[in-house]
Amino acid sequence: MSEYDWLEKRIEKSVDDLELWVENPRLDPEKSHITLSDFALDLCSEARGKNSFKKLIDSIASNGYIPADPIVVWKNSGDNQYYVAEGNRRILALKLLRSPQKAPPSIRQDILIQSKKIDENSIKKIRVAISPSYEACEWYINQRHSSSSSQQSWSTLQQYRWILKLYDRSMGDIGKVSEITRLRIPKLNNILKIIKIIDLALNEHVYQHLSSSEKEYVSSHTIPITIFERWFSYSEVKESWGFYFKEENIVITSNIESFLNAYIKWLKLLINENKNNELIIDTRTITSRLGEILKKLPKVNFNPNNERQEQIKKELLSPRPPQTNNSEKYSKPKEDESTKRPKRRPPIHTGLRRNKLIVEALNLETNNLKLSCLFLEFKKLPLNKYENCAAASLRVFFDLSINEYIIIENFISDIENKYNLPLFKISLKKKLKYINKNKLKIKTPEYEVIEKLLNQENNHSLNTLNNYIYNNNKIDICFLNGFWDFLFPLLSKILKIEEK
Numbered sequence: 001m002s003e004y005d006w007l008e009k010r011i012e013k014s015v016d017d018l019e020l021w022v023e024n025p026r027l028d029p030e031k032s033h034i035t036l037s038d039f040a041l042d043l044c045s046e047a048r049g050k051n052s053f054k055k056l057i058d059s060i061a062s063n064g065y066i067p068a069d070p071i072v073v074w075k076n077s078g079d080n081q082y083y084v085a086e087g088n089r090r091i092l093a094l095k096l097l098r099s100p101q102k103a104p105p106s107i108r109q110d111i112l113i114q115s116k117k118i119d120e121n122s123i124k125k126i127r128v129a130i131s132p133s134y135e136a137c138e139w140y141i142n143q144r145h146s147s148s149s150s151q152q153s154w155s156t157l158q159q160y161r162w163i164l165k166l167y168d169r170s171m172g173d174i175g176k177v178s179e180i181t182r183l184r185i186p187k188l189n190n191i192l193k194i195i196k197i198i199d200l201a202l203n204e205h206v207y208q209h210l211s212s213s214e215k216e217y218v219s220s221h222t223i224p225i226t227i228f229e230r231w232f233s234y235s236e237v238k239e240s241w242g243f244y245f246k247e248e249n250i251v252i253t254s255n256i257e258s259f260l261n262a263y264i265k266w267l268k269l270l271i272n273e274n275k276n277n278e279l280i281i282d283t284r285t286i287t288s289r290l291g292e293i294l295k296k297l298p299k300v301n302f303n304p305n306n307e308r309q310e311q312i313k314k315e316l317l318s319p320r321p322p323q324t325n326n327s328e329k330y331s332k333p334k335e336d337e338s339t340k341r342p343k344r345r346p347p348i349h350t351g352l353r354r355n356k357l358i359v360e361a362l363n364l365e366t367n368n369l370k371l372s373c374l375f376l377e378f379k380k381l382p383l384n385k386y387e388n389c390a391a392a393s394l395r396v397f398f399d400l401s402i403n404e405y406i407i408i409e410n411f412i413s414d415i416e417n418k419y420n421l422p423l424f425k426i427s428l429k430k431k432l433k434y435i436n437k438n439k440l441k442i443k444t445p446e447y448e449v450i451e452k453l454l455n456q457e458n459n460h461s462l463n464t465l466n467n468y469i470y471n472n473n474k475i476d477i478c479f480l481n482g483f484w485d486f487l488f489p490l491l492s493k494i495l496k497i498e499e500k
Contacts, residue, residue: 007070007140010127015094018073018128019083025162026088028219031448032489035482037104037459039092044107046220054110056093061114064122065094071128074137082130085137094123102479105457138166139180155221157198160191167192167248174248190229192248197232198223200260201267204442205312209264217271224283227270231286241300249317254300256313261298269293352478352485355383357390365496371400387475391468394480398465398487402431405494409439429454429462445489452486460486 022033026049027042044050071087084091096103098120100111131137141162163181167188170176174192178185200206201218210218217223231237238244241262242254252259270281279285279296286293305313358378366372374397381390403423406412412423415434419426436450452458453465460483468475491497 006132006136007072007129009129010067010070011130012125013073013082013128014125015091015098015123017082018071018091019076019081020088020092021083021085023165024088025158025165026221032445032452032486034485035459035479036092036095036099036102038486039088040096040107041104041458043089043092044104046222048222050107053089053093054107056089057097057111057114060090060093060123061097061117064118065090065126067127071126072131072137072140073128074131074134082128085131085134086141087128094126097123104459156225157221157223160195160225163188163191164195189245189248193245193250194225194229194232196248196250197228198225200263200316202443203316205260205316206264206267207442210267214268214271218267224270226283227281227286230283231266231281234286234290236290236294240294242302252313252317253302255303256305256309256316258298258300258303260312262300265297266293269296352481354481355477356381357383357394357481357484361499363498365498366404368400368404371397371404371495374400383477383480387477387480391475391480394484395465395468398491399428401491401495402428402435405435406431411439414438432462440493446493449487449490 020033020036020039027033027039028045031038031042033039033042040053043053069087071090072085073082074085075082096111097115097118100108100115103111131140163177163183166177166180167174170180174185174188177183177188181188183191198218201210207215207218241259243250243252243259245251266281269279279289279293281293356379358375360379362379364372364375366375374393378390378393378397383390406415406423415426415431416423418434419430432450432453436447436454440447440450452460453462455461456463459479465483488497
């Protein structure tokens with residue numbers, strides 16, 4: 001009997017009971033994925049992905065769901081839920097066709113039209129392959145999507161990031177990654193070092209110097225990896241910029257700020273494609289005009305780093321912290337770990353269908369009486385009876401939380417001077433903009449929450465929160481719980497919310 005016989009078996013499961021996988025390499029790991037809209041927005045963030053997803057929706061609506069390739073799931077022993085390892089796009093498409101109102105505004109109308117073509121009950125249940133463990137899923141995912149597979153539906157960058165994820169989960173054991181992927185160690189070293197070079201663009205010391213369109217570019221899956229691989233392999237570039245590779249790591253011997261200045265300028269030339277009548281950086285010019293490009297870029301010096309620059313270098317190049325293996329994340333602790341007392345992550349929710357907005361295990365420490373009372377009442381208020389009260393109160397709670405943060409962090413005068421208004425007259429929107437620009441680190445979870453709140457196209461926007469008070473729309477309990485879960489990374493940053 002083969003250890004992969006489970007792939008040949010199919011068991012019927014409800015589409016609504018299948019959970020999407022937040023670690024899917026197709027998704028941006030910097031974004032939060034709580035609602036169906038979050039997943040759809042990420043998959044449709046680029047034109048190619050959006051068109052592909054709409055074609056998938058159209059195909060299912062017109063021809064029905066065709067189970068040609070298996071949907072692979074595994075059972076999470078922590079919450080007894082089934083998570084989708086392979087087939088997340090198809091499951092998302094089925095879920096949205098069954099509940100088109102949960103689609104993001106940018107594609108909602110299209111999905112509403114398509115949903116009318118198909119009988120909802122015909123896609124209520126599907127047959128799936130249930131993996132005995134996450135590790136078995138990992139093997140299957142690699143066979144379908146890694147660069148050694150004949151079925152390459154992921155982009156090169158997505159494949160590379162999957163390998164980086166395997167490397168992290170293997171605690172840096174590159175030999176183990178080689179066994180899983182069947183790639184030679186020199187090839188894996190090259191992949192890991194190129195990912196580290198690309199990810200320099202996402203570090204705040206680089207990211208803050210990019211325009212909004214440039215930030216979108218470096219966060220996408222369409223970065224031209226071949227150009228990065230060629231540019232950073234040239235000996236002339238290594239010598240001029242002062243760096244070399246040691247296995248999968250990059251070692252920088254030049255002054256770190258001058259290195260980053262050159263990297264940022266090179267990145268901008270690559271992204272903007274001669275919009276300012278400057279050199280184009282592509283696979284042809286980095287060979288034929290290498291010297292000219294190097295002269296055009298800021299000169300890298302080799303002055304010793306000062307204390308601040310050494311700290312920047314440390315932040316950029318320090319080894320990635322080991323990440324929890326999925327098999328540990330979704331299973332009971334091993335016996336030799338039973339005596340350890342790791343810091344537990346506060347449980348932000350127990351499912352979107354819960355009847356209390358805040359779970360009993362959470363505690364808020366604050367001197368603000370109104371905040372404290374609201375927090376306690378959210379634990380007791382049954383949403384199935386008082387959803388409108390809870391929704392309006394959530395907007396009030398959030399407003400009070402932001403004010404409390406401003407007071408505790410002692411920047412009342414700064415924000416009042418910025419807008420030339422007393423604090424109580426400054427709108428919540430302006431407060432959020434000020435906090436994101438001046439108080440939070442770029443690309444952190446709390447930063448991303450405010451970014452989404454300020455985007456009216458996002459379902460979890462400040463506009464939606466305001467509508468809980470001023471609009472007459474019916475309140476959806478699952479969506480309301482999802483809004484709290486969405487806000488939690490920010491609230492837990494600005495308030496002292498802990499697990500009892």
